[in-house]
Amino acid sequence: MHRATGNLPTKTYLLQVLTAGQSFSDATNGITITNQGTSGGVATVGVSMGGGVCSRASPTVAVSPASQTGSAGATLSYSVSVTNTNSSACGSSTFSIGQALPSGFSGSLSSTSLALGSGSSGSVTWTTTSAATLANGSYTLDANATDTANSAYTTTAHASYTVYSNVTPPTVAVTSPANGAVLSGGHPVSISASATDDGGIQAVEIYIDGVLLARDTGAPYSANWNIRKVAKGLHTIKARAIDNAGLMAEQSISVTVN
Ligand SMILES: [Ca+2]
Structure with missing residues (x-):
């Protein structure tokens, strides 16, 4: 079994030697090739495309609640939910979870990595704290999930943190x-x-x-x-x-x- 990397037949490299009855599976492309037997110098092979092709897509990311209010210095928690939208042929995928915070905020994630099967969702807890000196106003916090197999597949979701401190007299x-x-x-x-x-x-x-x-x-x-x-x-x-x-x-x- 050879894989072609250029113009046939000169540029190939060996994947596996298949004796009668042996199979080679390409998990990435979902192809299985089986040597069904050799007769008179001619091998008969079976090709199965049953596994489908691994097709990657950016994960779905949602932050809940979408907006919260706290006084300056308050710690507010959000849930960051990630859904693996890769095709089933990709198998389990690992997503790195990150955050981007505006000036005056700190935050931490309960986990920075999620391993999810195709179509599956998982979530991490995102704990954020505003500085005690922050002015009243609405601030946008970002959480993102990136497919570690291909960083092109990344999604950022936004959360709103409204700082409100009652310091003005009536x-x-x-x-x-x-x-x-x-x-x-x-x-x-x-x-x-x-x-x-x-x-x-x-x-x-x-x-x-x-x-x-x-x-x-x-x-x-x-x-x-x-x-x-x-x-x-x-x-x-x-x-x-x-x-x-x-x-x-x-x-x-x-x-x-x-
Ligand atoms: Ca007031």
Whole structure:
């Protein structure tokens, strides 16, 4: 059994000597040649193409979850799933798993190699950490899988890591009554406040002359102030907003009860 490497018959090299009954298998091309017997100096061979041809293709790579949010310095884990899309004639293939991270990130893979049969999938855990000093924003992290038999067959998948640290205090305002309003004694007064925050409001507290009147955890923020027994004259209404990180803001107005 010879393999031709150029113009026949001059450039060949010996693969294997086949005696009667012996076979030679070319695993790469899925061809098996069997010497079925020799008679009168002529050999009869059987050629089987049953194994098919090994056809390689770039693996399928998916990262789950596709996006996550964490504060600066947080460690988030992703699962990197790799599917071998090579034809069955290739047998098992080994894929090297890699990562590419933006500045300010570090990461590690639970394994940097996966051996997979044709059509099979496997996954590794990808642990990523952002720097504690990173600014809020969305960052793209890459994971890739490469067929070690041919590095041309490589696929990169993207994951999103959103850094969000709640470091901005909320805003708050007393929306009713108006600053400087004159309130008639004997009538309950409805106090309203608005509050906003990039990371959500935990509560808004309403104070009268520095004393807590009510705490409201859901918008619209409001409180009822019974001024029947309130002394006539100037009073201060203060709204204090507290965001989900515990940061606070206050606003005060003055009203006159008469
Ligand atoms: Ca905030």
